[in-house]
Amino acid sequence: MKSGIDRERLKKSFEELEKYGLTDRGGINRPALSDMDKGARDTFCKWMKEAGLKVRIDDVGNYYGRRDGLDNNFLPVVMGSHLDTVYYGGRFDGITGVQAALEVVRSLNDNGITTKRPVEICVFTNEEGTRFEPSMLGSGVLAGEFDIDSVYEIEDMDGIKFGEELERIGYKGDKKNRLTQADTYLELHVEQGPVLEKENMEIGVLKGIRGMVHLEVTITGVKDHAGPSPMEYRRDAMMGAANMIAEIEKVAYEVGDGTTTTVGKVKTIPASSNVIPKEVRFSVDIRNEEDSLIDLAVKKIKELIIKISKERGLAYNIEDFWRVDAIHFPQKMVNVVEGSAKERKYKYKMMVSGAGHDASYISMFVPTAMIFVPSIGGLSHCEEEFSEFSDIEKGVNVLYDSVLKCANR
Numbered sequence: 238m239k240s241g242i243d244r245e246r247l248k249k250s251f252e253e254l255e256k257y258g259l260t261d262r263g264g265i266n267r268p269a270l271s272d273m274d275k276g277a278r279d280t281f282c283k284w285m286k287e288a289g290l291k292v293r294i295d296d297v298g299n300y301y302g303r304r305d306g307l308d309n310n311f312l313p314v315v316m317g318s319h320l321d322t323v324y325y326g327g328r329f330d331g332i333t334g335v336q337a338a339l340e341v342v343r344s345l346n347d348n349g350i351t352t353k354r355p356v357e358i359c360v361f362t363n364e365e366g367t368r369f370e371p372s373m374l375g376s377g378v379l380a381g382e383f384d385i386d387s388v389y390e391i392e393d394m395d396g397i398k399f400g401e402e403l404e405r406i407g408y409k410g411d412k413k414n415r416l417t418q419a420d421t422y423l424e425l426h427v428e429q430g431p432v433l434e435k436e437n438m439e440i441g442v443l444k445g446i447r448g449m450v451h452l453e454v455t456i457t458g459v460k461d462h463a464g465p466s467p468m469e470y471r472r473d474a475m476m477g478a479a480n481m482i483a484e485i486e487k488v489a490y491e492v493g494d495g496t497t498t499t500v501g502k503v504k505t506i507p508a509s510s511n512v513i514p515k516e517v518r519f520s521v522d523i524r525n526e527e528d529s530l531i532d533l534a535v536k537k538i539k540e541l542i543i544k545i546s547k548e549r550g551l552a553y554n555i556e557d558f559w560r561v562d563a564i565h566f567p568q569k570m571v572n573v574v575e576g577s578a579k580e581r582k583y584k585y586k587m588m589v590s591g592a593g594h595d596a597s598y599i600s601m602f603v604p605t606a607m608i609f610v611p612s613i614g615g616l617s618h619c620e621e622e623f624s625e626f627s628d629i630e631k632g633v634n635v636l637y638d639s640v641l642k643c644a645n646r
């Protein structure tokens with residue numbers, strides 16, 4: 238099957254969109270709902286219109302382009318991802334999936350193909366969650382995980398509200414434009430890990446996405462002068478937290494089977510070199526492909542926090558901040574992607590995503606599959622993030638073939 242994917246055109250579209258947020262070191266700084274995000278949105282919507290798509294925006298700022306099918310009463314086949322980045326992020330995370338979707342549409346146009354079902358592109362708002370926490374707000378609203386009015390109230394570090402920013406950049410659309418049903422959802426994404434490159438594979442066929450739990454922990458002790466307070470009389474929140482964090486790493490090994498635990502954020506109050514901290518707040522991120530193992534790790538982590546707090550006379554508060562269950566994509570969807578990779582004679586690997594994606598939420602109401610392309614050096618969420626266009630092209634071919642199969646069913 239000839240797809241007519243045009244690598245040069247794809248590359249040029251990447252370069253065009255990179256104007257919005259390109260950093261000195263070759264990354265992209267395009268936090269959600271910033272001016273840079275607006276620039277990328279405006280350009281991408283213009284391209285969708287030029288490709289003959291009907292563009293619409295929903296109330297959380299997700300934007301869509303719909304290509305008519307032979308019978309528009311059929312549910313659409315949807316491709317999607319995101320164009321926002323983490324602060325000083327890379328040129329490929331999310332962007333690759335959105336560009337791939339557009340390239341699929343452009344190739345369908347070139348080949349004069351009208352599919353039986355409509356084909357739709359969806360670009361999700363605030364996937365990264367670095368400006369407005371938590372992640373995947375756009376797809377999460379569609380899945381009914383977040384209430385839109387509370388999403389509008391979320392503030393960034395400067396106290397600017399999500400709803401105000403959405404309105405300011407002109408992307409507060411209509412609730413009736415939301416994606417509520419679809420035949421299938423397909424998302425191409427860069428791997429963001431080293432496995433495909435290390436194993437010399439061209440395509441990752443995803444079986445699912447690891448579940449994750451995010452805890453927010455606050456440890457409270459007694460603030461005191463660093464000089465006159467003997468060690469034995471202290472109730473030092475930092476020493477308690479440090480102890481806990483070291484133990485949290487051990488839990489990952491104890492539970493095993495690919496469990497990961499990460500403490501990525503620590504805040505000290507007051508943060509002063511000669512004051513014993515009164516309060517330490519830290520995040521804990523726990524992931525596995527089986528929910529039961531996540532639950533076990535969470536239980537062990539909570540127990541150790543309680544134990545160490547008691548030993549040191551500290552108070553603790555553990556907030557279950559966020560949870561996404563592990564996802565197992567439907568076998569028939571996995572088969573579509575695997576079949577496409579096989580027919581193209583690509584070297585592919587069956588795998589499970591370690592990171593969350595918009596597909597996590599969309600899979601709650603639409604049969605979903607994902608395609609990975611290699612990330613060089615496994616680097617992601619940094620300016621050095623890189624994927625080869627020869628690899629991306631293969632991924633787009635698999636996406637193209639999979640969309641055709643689903644859209645002509």
Ligand SMILES: [Zn+2]
Pocket residue numbers: 319330331364426594
């Ligand atoms: Zn992403």
